[in-house]
Amino acid sequence: MKITSIEIYPVELTLKEPFVIAIDTISTYAGVIVRIEDDQGHIGWGEAAPQATILGETQESVIAVLNIIAPRLIGEDPRRMGWITGIMDALVTKNTAAKAAIDIALYDLLGQAWKVPLWRLFGGARDRMETDFTIGIRPPEEMAREAVQLVKAGYRVLKLKLGATPDEDIERVKAVRAAVGDEPHLRIDANQGWSRQEAIHALTHIARYNVELVEQPVAADDIEGLALVRRAQPIPVMADESVHLPVDALKVIEEGAVDYINIKIMKSGGFWKSQQIALLAETAGIGCQVGGMVETDLGLAAAVNLACGLPNVQFGDLDMGSSLRERLIKRGGSIFEDGCMVPGDRPGLGIEEINEQAIGTPLKCYKL
Known part of the structure; x- marks a missing residue:
């Protein structure tokens, strides 16, 4: 070849x-x-x-x-x-x-x-992956309204973007939890928006709303701060921007800074190094999430295949492409079904026809 x-x-x-x-x-x-x-x-x-x-x-x-x-x-x-x-x-x-x-x-x-199909090539751990849906930063009442609509659409997991002022962020989580009730899982992502002290303050209060995990509460290069926040409050911490490559994963593991690692194909440079990160994390007893950037349904198909293939992936943040007005895959790719993303059994990424x-x-x- x-x-x-x-x-x-x-x-x-x-x-x-x-x-x-x-x-x-x-x-x-x-x-x-x-x-x-x-x-x-x-x-x-x-x-x-x-x-x-x-x-x-x-x-x-x-x-x-x-x-x-x-x-x-x-x-x-x-x-x-x-x-x-x-x-x-x-x-x-x-x-x-x-x-x-x-x-x-x-x-x-x-x-x-x-x-x-690539998910079988990567390990074939599962034939579908439950996904969250991400709600961007807006006033609490607007985020709550969107959360209700997403639950009605079949999502059982919601991810809330935070990282503005801590007290406003607490109100955002409070409003969403009150609107959707106890059942849907809530995850939060500060995208480096808080200082160490702000993170500890916000998360200590947010913990009462039954939040599953927090992504990247502090700056990407503040690994010491990430570890401090992890120890100082009860919500499990996931590294996102702090981990691009396998060497970054090794660092946060050695520093005891994380409970989970968010793998993104765009950060790692592809499937090859994404798999290395997952194996490092698995060896250390740390679970992973597969997520993405603002990507098309082509990038989504890649992430879904990776998430379904790797045994150590516990969470899916697989709503990429949903924010765009147009699809790049005309036929094939991954589909949303009963709260999960399904890669299917077509070869490769499952693409049958490109737009x-x-x-x-x-x-x-x-x-x-």
Whole structure:
């Protein structure tokens, strides 16, 4: 097998409404789609979903990096994923979203070639994954109204974005819990929005509302603070922005800073290193979540396959693509069913047909 073609497609889509988190407000999606073909006619699709505030990447930087990586990979054997990952890392440091687009497309291609869905290739731990739905930062009464509608739509787990002022955040959780009752699970995500003291204050009060976990209560580089917050209040702590790569996972584990780790394919640079993070966490007895950035339904299909494949994934934050007005997958991909995301049994990512009108024509094509 040889890689014979890599095509690069810039894609811009509009969100249904602005998505507000502690460190950013997102109104549009500007990503990059990659199409890879081998000498046997197998095709794989991948996505880069850059976010400057978290990944330090933009659509322009992703294209620039892909123009370095793509020509070097022409002629390589797509089955040698460890080798290819090493090539990408030697060519460019960081830039994980750009690398993820290549990685995802190659795994999708391999799934097509081997006629196996990726979730089975990754371990086949489960054929569906319960997911939360994320509610962005808004006034408490608005978040409560949305929470009620989501429960009616079949979601049993809700994730609330926090990280504004601690007292306002306490009121947000209080309002949502009062509106939905005791049954739905609540998770919260401060996206680095609190100081150490603010986090301890907010979480000590929020704990009375039966919250399952808190993501990234303090700054990503404050691992000591993350550990302090974990010890000082009762809600389990999950690292998100603090863990991009396996080396980051090792650090938070060694520091005793977390109860859980949130794996995102865009942060890790693809499936290859996402699996390494999951194995490190499993060895340390720490559970994982698979989540995502603001991504399309293509990125969602990748995350769902990863979440369903890995045994150590306990939580799914798999609502990517729901905020966008347009889908990139015309037929196939993952589906929402009874509170869960289901990858199905189609090969690779499960894509049967791409929305060619939405992705347009390639900006660049590298061929053998």
